[in-house]
Amino acid sequence: MVAKTFGSAVSGVNAKLITIEVNVGQGTSFFMVGLPDSAVKESQQRVESALKYFGYRMPRQKVVINLAPADIRKEGSSYDLPIGLGILKASEQVSFPELEEYVIMGELSLDGKLRPVKGVLPIAIEARKQGFKGFILPQENALEASIVNNLDIIGVESLEEAIGFLEGQIDIKPTVTDTRDIFYNSLDHYEFDFTDVQGQENIKRAMEIAATGGHNVIMIGPPGAGKTMLAKRLPSILPPLSLQEALETTKIHSVAGKLSGNSSLIAQRPFRSPHHTISDVALVGGGGNPQPGEISLSHNGVLFLDELPEFKRAVLEVLRQPLEERKVTISRAKISVDFPANFMLIASMNPCPCGYYNHPDKECVCGPGIVQRYLNKVSGPLLDRIDLHVEVTPVKFEEMTSTRKTESSKSIRERVIKGRDLQVERFKDSPEVFCNAMMPSHMVKEICQISPAGKILLKTAMERLGLSARAYDRILKVARTIADLALSDEIKVEHLAEAIQYRSLDREGWAG
Template identity: 55%
Template sequence: MLSRVYCASTVGVDAKIIDVETHHTNGMVKFFLVGLPDRAVKESRDRVEAAIRNTGSYYPLGRITANLAPADLPKEGNGFDLPLAIGILNMSGQIHTDKLDDTVMLGELALDGKIRPVKGVLPVAVEAAKKGFKYLVVPKENGGEAAVVEGIEVFPFEHLNQVKDWLENRGNIDPLRSNVQEYFHQNGKHNPLDFSDVRGQENVKRALEIAAAGGHNVIMVGPPGSGKTMMARRIPTILPPLTLEEALETTKIHSVSGILESGKALITKRQFRSPHHTVSDVALVGGGSIPMPGEISMAHNGVLFLDELPEFKRSALEVMRQPLEDGSVSISRARMSVTYPSRVMLVASMNPSPSGDWYDPQEMNGTSSMQMQRYLSKISGPLLDRIDLHIEVHKVSYEELSGKAKGESSKDIRERVVEARKIQSKRFMGMKGVYCNAQMSTRTVRKVCKLDDAGSSILKKAITSLGLSARAYDRILKVSRTVADLDHSEEIKSNHVAEAIQYRSLDREGWLG
């Protein structure tokens, strides 16, 4: 007898529907599992047999063959236990139902029949709804994240017998409902981090506002204790709120990684990831024998903060170049190739020298010019080429620290950022993969960043007299466009260009050579 149950397997941050076909014949007692299963899937046969026997059902004797189709797609994870068990029960005539053709199910089974949570439920729910399935059966702990997807009824269960009862229409079981707007409302409550806590540093806060408004990558250079990390951690509070599409993208990455917080159905806040400078290449961009997302993908639609940038391994920084440019990470293995999104706002910080202070020719005991040059040169030119704003951060004076006046709040700054992003959304409507000024191609820059004579004159003078490199040209134009958007100006004026030029200090002669 043949039975077919539908499951799913994740590939990258997407899912593929898997046919779990179960066939039984007389013969020697044996269980064959085919279809490129990994070790975790192969071990499911022992869990499935114990769960079936311990829930009052009988395990059929003879030769059982389970096929996971398509056969050329590697299967991994622990979500195949439940569909295998239901397939065996249906094949042996212990379940009589007409729901299996409309249902996708997944879950790990304990030996007593309890259903344990699995990774990657949200991508499965999205794919099942896209393929036209009516029902999705998942572990109880994963019900919330699956229920945020519209177009499919989600039934979370905690025991194998509950699934059997639902399939045979015993009891009145309603699908789980989810209020997506409520998740956004709950996470939109007061954030303990706010830019009003930052004393002084008005020029730096202005630069970070520009970076947030245009989605620009930024590096802050300043001595220890000047507030670089403090301000970096507050950048997500001034970024525009996540849209539902962005929230689903972000949650899918955390779901397939298995790090989605228990009981949390949807990530509705922009992520802030700050890996230690000892992080490996794989941990930063993703990979491994079984490919998994790295820190740059975990920060998708949010902020990736690299503190003390020169302390990171050169190889780790180099592998970030392509993901920053493309907005995605492609990982190729012998059996498969996966892609993880990595559209992030890179924020980096560093000291101006090994000693932590700026080079002072008058201070003979301080860091020499040569030492400072060697320290700064640890950052490669190609990586720096992908950073739009260079911000000099100086120490805060006692008067600013002891003053009672609070700085501008994150809420006020965010309102201006959101208005600027609305202008950009309208400008780039219909352009695939372009959502803000930082993502403009060279051709788009030439089209939307035209300068008048005064602006061209200032930019020409900066390139020639300040020693700015050629790579700074497009970056200055992009930042100028963002400054103009914050000023609600359709034209890029000379003062917009002049402000943008201020944020290219690391391109000047004598900095990175």
């Protein structure tokens, strides 16, 4: 007899329907076809042990399992449950009248318990799109999948429970989540707040500008000056995620297996801070079955690279294209996968190996040329793609011990949202552009018009600092953002002057 069940394979951040056909006939062999990897092939032992545990038998006949379409490689252990249920029906040990109305995924342990799997959110989205009645999956994944409406999410804890449900002997209520309620209740819950930061008003200003225009930032200063502390608080002043952005972000984390069992929707902007020993594949994404890297996990949020010069040169150079295109394309011989990568890059670094070059109180002990060599670890093309270069100075004792209440993230965020609202209106006819930092060159010329006095100022700065054409565009974009924060329709000279000062690493002789 032939039985048919349905599973799914994740490709990139989307899922494809997989038909699992089981045929039990004359013979004694076990065959699995349809490009299964080793983990899928090993399901035979897991399924056999689980069936015996609950009193069922593995057919001692010829069993052929086909995973269609046969030209897509199937990976992982999540096909155990649909294969086990298909074998039971094909061998006529049970009757499942509604088996083909559900997408089924889950890894079996030897005692028949179900372990959680990755990527259930895109699978649930695909199941609804294909018109299935429901999705049977491990209980630990049910909350994550339940943010997809109009689909019965049936969370089960064991093979026996799944059999009982499909036979109609057990009534399992679908897991239901009020997605909008979770989303709106989680928007303003941030662990860090700018009200904890004493002093550093110029850095807070730079962060506010960056958040308003979606600009990349590099902070350079001595150890202990507060660079990491300030970076961690940036998500708290970014505009809240839209529901669509939250779903996009959750989907990526689902594919990567980064969602915990008690979470369903990521409603806050992600903050990723990889260690400087990270490889280029781990940062960008890849592998035999391409998986999202750190830059995709920080999609719609912040990627923080602490101690930037300590990262391998090759790792930093792979950032250049994603920073421009806002996506990553992973190409293999038979597949090409796109991962979204619309993130804000926040980097920090010491000015020299000892950390005290240009320090107001401590003396730098680095020898001649060492400072410049240290800064040269970060390439010019990468620096060109970073809009704001901010010098961080140590906080004075009087500021650290001050009891004066500082501005909270909430009040800064209100100004940021007003500035972003102007940009939403400005770019309403350009679906690929959401903020000033994303403006292409032709749009910069049209939108970032400056006065004759502003042109003279910018020309002088370009000649003295030796700025590139890309840096010219960056200055205009930042000036446009500063004007938006001031609710000004035109870019004034003072806006341009403030934008120019954020190109400190372009200054000739900055490091001696």
